[in-house]
Amino acid sequence: MDAENLPPDGGFVATSLQSNIPVPMTPSVSRIPQAAFKPPQTVQLSPLSKRHCSSGGEVLGDLRPEITNMAPPKMQATSSVMHRSSSVKSSSISYSNPTYALNVARKPGLDQSTEKKILSGSRTTTASSRKQAMTAPATTITTGKASVRPMSASSIHRRASSIGQSTAARPSSAQEEDIYGGGRILSVNTNVGNPPWDVKGRLENMELRFEELLTLMDSQKALSGSKIDELQAKVVAYETERAGSDLQQRKLQDTANELQQKVRELNSDLEDEKRRSRIEREDLERSLKLKLDEQERLTRNNEHDILRQHKSALELADAGYRRQLEERDAQFVEEINRIKSQNEEEKRHLLQQLKLVETDLKKEYENQQQSLQVDINRLKMAVDQERQTSQVVVAKLKEDLIIAQNQLRDIRVELEEEHHRSALLRKTIDEQAASSLSMESSSRTLQMRIQALEVELRNRDVKISEMQQCLEQALESELEVREKLVKEETLRRILHNQVQELKGNIRVFCRVRPPHNNEVSDEADIKYPDGSIEGREIELTGPSNESALGMAMGTVTTKTHVFAFDKVFGPRSNNQEIFCEISQLVQSALDGYNVCIFCYGQTGSGKTYTMASEDGMITRAVDQIFTTATNLQEKGWTYTVQGQFLEIYNETINDLLVCADEFDKKKLEIRNDSKDGKIMVPDLTVVSLDSQESVAKMLKTASGNRSVAATKANERSSRSHSVFILTLHGINVTTQEKREGTLNLIDLAGSERLSHSQSTGDRLKETVSINKSLSCLRDVITALGSAKDGNHIPYRNSKLTYLLQYSLGGNSKTLMFVNISPLKQHISETVNSLRFATKVNNTQIGTARRK
Numbered sequence: 128m129d130a131e132n133l134p135p136d137g138g139f140v141a142t143s144l145q146s147n148i149p150v151p152m153t154p155s156v157s158r159i160p161q162a163a164f165k166p167p168q169t170v171q172l173s174p175l176s177k178r179h180c181s182s183g184g185e186v187l188g189d190l191r192p193e194i195t196n197m198a199p200p201k202m203q204a205t206s207s208v209m210h211r212s213s214s215v216k217s218s219s220i221s222y223s224n225p226t227y228a229l230n231v232a233r234k235p236g237l238d239q240s241t242e243k244k245i246l247s248g249s250r251t252t253t254a255s256s257r258k259q260a261m262t263a264p265a266t267t268i269t270t271g272k273a274s275v276r277p278m279s280a281s282s283i284h285r286r287a288s289s290i291g292q293s294t295a296a297r298p299s300s301a302q303e304e305d306i307y308g309g310g311r312i313l314s315v316n317t318n319v320g321n322p323p324w325d326v327k328g329r330l331e332n333m334e335l336r337f338e339e340l341l342t343l344m345d346s347q348k349a350l351s352g353s354k355i356d357e358l359q360a361k362v363v364a365y366e367t368e369r370a371g372s373d374l375q376q377r378k379l380q381d382t383a384n385e386l387q388q389k390v391r392e393l394n395s396d397l398e399d400e401k402r403r404s405r406i407e408r409e410d411l412e413r414s415l416k417l418k419l420d421e422q423e424r425l426t427r428n429n430e431h432d433i434l435r436q437h438k439s440a441l442e443l444a445d446a447g448y449r450r451q452l453e454e455r456d457a458q459f460v461e462e463i464n465r466i467k468s469q470n471e472e473e474k475r476h477l478l479q480q481l482k483l484v485e486t487d488l489k490k491e492y493e494n495q496q497q498s499l500q501v502d503i504n505r506l507k508m509a510v511d512q513e514r515q516t517s518q519v520v521v522a523k524l525k526e527d528l529i530i531a532q533n534q535l536r537d538i539r540v541e542l543e544e545e546h547h548r549s550a551l552l553r554k555t556i557d558e559q560a561a562s563s564l565s566m567e568s569s570s571r572t573l574q575m576r577i578q579a580l581e582v583e584l585r586n587r588d589v590k591i592s593e594m595q596q597c598l599e600q601a602l603e604s605e606l607e608v609r610e611k612l613v614k615e616e617t618l619r620r621i622l623h624n625q626v627q628e629l630k631g632n633i634r635v636f637c638r639v640r641p642p643h644n645n646e647v648s649d650e651a652d653i654k655y656p657d658g659s660i661e662g663r664e665i666e667l668t669g670p671s672n673e674s675a676l677g678m679a680m681g682t683v684t685t686k687t688h689v690f691a692f693d694k695v696f697g698p699r700s701n702n703q704e705i706f707c708e709i710s711q712l713v714q715s716a717l718d719g720y721n722v723c724i725f726c727y728g729q730t731g732s733g734k735t736y737t738m739a740s741e742d743g744m745i746t747r748a749v750d751q752i753f754t755t756a757t758n759l760q761e762k763g764w765t766y767t768v769q770g771q772f773l774e775i776y777n778e779t780i781n782d783l784l785v786c787a788d789e790f791d792k793k794k795l796e797i798r799n800d801s802k803d804g805k806i807m808v809p810d811l812t813v814v815s816l817d818s819q820e821s822v823a824k825m826l827k828t829a830s831g832n833r834s835v836a837a838t839k840a841n842e843r844s845s846r847s848h849s850v851f852i853l854t855l856h857g858i859n860v861t862t863q864e865k866r867e868g869t870l871n872l873i874d875l876a877g878s879e880r881l882s883h884s885q886s887t888g889d890r891l892k893e894t895v896s897i898n899k900s901l902s903c904l905r906d907v908i909t910a911l912g913s914a915k916d917g918n919h920i921p922y923r924n925s926k927l928t929y930l931l932q933y934s935l936g937g938n939s940k941t942l943m944f945v946n947i948s949p950l951k952q953h954i955s956e957t958v959n960s961l962r963f964a965t966k967v968n969n970t971q972i973g974t975a976r977r978k
């Protein structure tokens with residue numbers, strides 16, 4: 128119940144109690160000063176127990192202890208947030224253990240020590256002490272502004288009876304059950320059988336009733352204590368089990384590591400063996416190659432020798448033929464010379480004869496000049512004929528020489544051909560002989576080598592089969608380890624889910640942003656009573672609601688508001704610390720659950736910084752998903768990840784993965800698949816994501832398309848609600864298990880007071896639309912908070928609530944960040960946000976189911 132909704136007299140507990148007591152209507156009672164009838168003050172429960180009580184002072188409500196908060200909250204003595212009236216002040220006392228929480232009204236006239244004893248639940252209170260209290264000298268007791276004057280004995284009696292009435296006053300029937308729990312009913316009328324003037328009798332009755340009440344409280348305490356013990360034991364058992372399974376997992380991991388080490392060693396042995404055989408083979412090849420080279424060299428040398436021999440034989444033959452030819456040439460020349468010399472001889476002889484004849488003729492010249500001349504002519508003619516004949520003979524001899532030379536050339540060609548043929552034949556024969564020899568020798572070596580290798584191979588086969596056996600054994604044990612790991616993983620998931628369920632399916636974290644440099648002097652008074660790290664409480668002090676009136680009168684009153692959530696992060700916390708707290712939820716999405724994380728808060732309070740900044744929740748969640756999915760591969764899991772990104776802007780859905788210019792072209796609508804319990808937006812772009820980089824690209828596109836604008840409160844204010852949807856499909860090849868989880872990461876637009884924002888035009892329209900959809904969200908939470916089965920929940924009043932239907936109304940693990948500003952001028956917005964967050968925290972949603 129909001130403080131504003133409290134009844135003006137300061138608390139319904141007191142009102143209901145008073146109305147049930149049969150008070151004797153004596154004039155003395157009616158004259159008791161009004162201050163004496165001030166309603167008993169509400170014993171303020173520790174803020175942590177508010178989760179189970181309604182927030183407006185139903186002090187003795189459900190006394191069950193908070194499961195997640197086993198440690199008893201601290202005792203507090205603060206002015207209650209819930210009390211509206213500040214003009215009548217009275218003490219309120221909080222007990223460290225809610226079981227002991229009890230409404231006690233401090234009444235004037237009661238001895239303070241006795242009163243303390245009653246308040247502290249002392250079980251040794253006796254009638255005498257109470258009598259002593261009544262007969263003790265009257266004192267003035269001042270509580271707050273109310274003061275009571277000293278009383279006479281009779282008035283003490285009257286007060287005592289009024290104490291009896293107040294203390295014994297109990298709500299009837301249902302209220303009584305509610306207050307005391309366990310369905311035990313106390314008789315409320317303590318005055319039965321006592322006339323109104325029988326104060327002593329009434330007091331004795333009162334004492335009896337008081338004893339009864341103490342007994343009842345003891346039994347309640349024992350009951351709650353045993354419950355707490357039981358739950359603590361459960362939690363301890365869970366922790367022990369988890370530690371055991373962690374240990375087992377570690378052992379299994381060690382065994383797997385050892386086996387992997389063994390496999391690695393075997394593999395390295397195998398590699399060594401391979402390397403050794405490769406080296407040997409290479410050596411063998413090298414020696415064979417050397418031998419072959421040697422053989423080739425020898426063959427080449429032989430060839431050279433044969434060629435040399437053939438060449439010399441050929442040269443010899445050539446020289447013989449040449450010699451023969453020269454001889455024949457010489458003979459021919461000799462013949463010619465001989466014929467020439469013969470001719471010369473004959474010519475000389477003839478000339479001599481001619482000279483003789485000439486001489487004879489000279490003698491006879493005169494005689495036979497004529498006849499001689501004729502003889503000379505005849506002889507000349509004969510010489511010419513002879514010359515011609517000899518010329519013909521020389522020509523014939525020359526022709527013979529040419530023919531002989533041609534014949535010699537032909538013979539030489541034939542000889543050369545013959546030589547060539549014989550050389551070829553010889554070569555072939557040599558080659559064949561050489562190769563057959565080398566082949567024989569190498570085949571012998573190879574056979575020997577093959578035999579050696581076969582033996583070696585057999586040895587190696589034996590070794591390899593041994594290694595294979597080892598490997599198979601190692602693989603089998605690895606398989607066993609893997610199976611164990613898969614089982615461990617399943618167990619971990621179950622335990623993880625149980626822990627999550629114990630924490631509650633809808634949780635609220637509060638985050639205070641740090642002031643900007645120019646805002647330091649405007650900081651509001653915000654405290655973290657249980658420490659800013661690991662804290663759960665936040666305390667704000669600011670002007671009370673009546674401050675307007677106070678200001679008018681020149682007196683501004685302040686008020687302290689205390690809120691408690693699952694976690695409170697102060698301004699010094701960073702995104703990494705915050706993500707540590709939600710990483711288990713992200714793990715749940717991989718385990719097949721629907722998970723929804725959203726940021727709520729006034730504009731400029733740090734929602735986008737928390738959710739969508741560079742190291743915000745979206746980036747970190749995506750990193751974790753890819754890292755975990757990779758790690759889960761060795762446990763047989765393969766994941767596919769798909770992403771979608773939309774915004775709700777002025778009640779229109781825009782696909783942030785298409786160009787902003789095309790927003791108007793595609794009208795996107797929400798479809799409810801109630802069978803599968805999920806909401807879909809058909810036609811929304813789906814992108815397959817296989818790495819952090821692909822997600823970063825997608826986020827960049829979406830961020831570029833999102834509607835932002837500068838407002839008075841934020842230079843880059845988000846003017847739409849953005850929803851990032853990651854769908855995770857997992858399949859286990861070992862167990863054939865399938866999982867489908869969804870992670871919705873939502874950055875809501877900031878709420879804003881129109882009077883503060885001073886926006887106009889488009890900004891005004893956006894602000895109105897944002898505030899309207901956030902108001903619908905508040906309506907849905909309110910309806911869920913007070914829902915009975917079958918109650919209507921107005922999900923369809925806005926696109927935002929329709930989209931979040933299954934995240935808010937069950938089947939989802941939901942986390943809300945309430946982001947708040949640290950500034951004085953935003954204090955009332957901040958208080959409103961925190962009140963809404965408290966409402967969300969108190970809302971019960973269904974249990975999430977895995978798909």
Ligand SMILES: Nc1ncnc2c1ncn2[C@@H]1O[C@H](COP(=O)(O)OP(=O)(O)OP(=O)(O)O)[C@@H](O)[C@H]1O
Binds near residue numbers: 734844
């Ligand atoms: N925890 C933080 N640490 C440092 N700076 C922060 C933090 N939270 C918010 N800021 C800064 O405050 C400014 C406003 O934050 P942000 O834009 O996240 O607010 P918002 O709630 O998303 O606003 P709107 O609703 O208008 O979009 C930004 O400049 C941001 O960098």
